[in-house]
Amino acid sequence: MEHRDVGTVAGLRHGIKPGLGLEDSIRERSANMLNTLLADEYVLYTKARKYHWNVTGPMFNDLHKFFEDLYTELNDIIDEVAERAQFLGGYSLGTLSEFMNAARIEEDPGQYPEAKEMVSSLLEGYESLIRNIRSETSREDHHTDVGTMHFLAEILQKHEKSAWMLRTLLMDWKIN
């Protein structure tokens, strides 16, 4: 068993040199970035599940189902992000404590927000993911890893759609 002290990222596997035409430094940067994204996606996924379980009020049925749609999509994205780190010869974070160390999105332990606040909090999470992905994909030094850039652009679009749905729910919200 190989043991690695991980900080907030997982790094590259030793002894594997994928012939992808990418410098090790680019692979490492991409793998680390993907792991940070993975951690954020995992925290947001968990938050959507928490809200799916705990939402109350007149919109219970709609929101209960909507939050399930969100976390189901996030679950698929999580798998794709973790596997993409492997394609590049990296490790993938896979423990809750690693996710918590690496994530930039914050949890709300002990809190059970009202429905509207749940929607706002998820929107904030999606928008912060979108901003982070956009800033990663606009880095000049990163463009040789076109596979990862394209992959991120697809995730960005999925998150933009979810953010739009959440934002739209908040318009003219009259129910508490």
Ligand SMILES: [Fe+2]
């Ligand atoms: Fe459920």
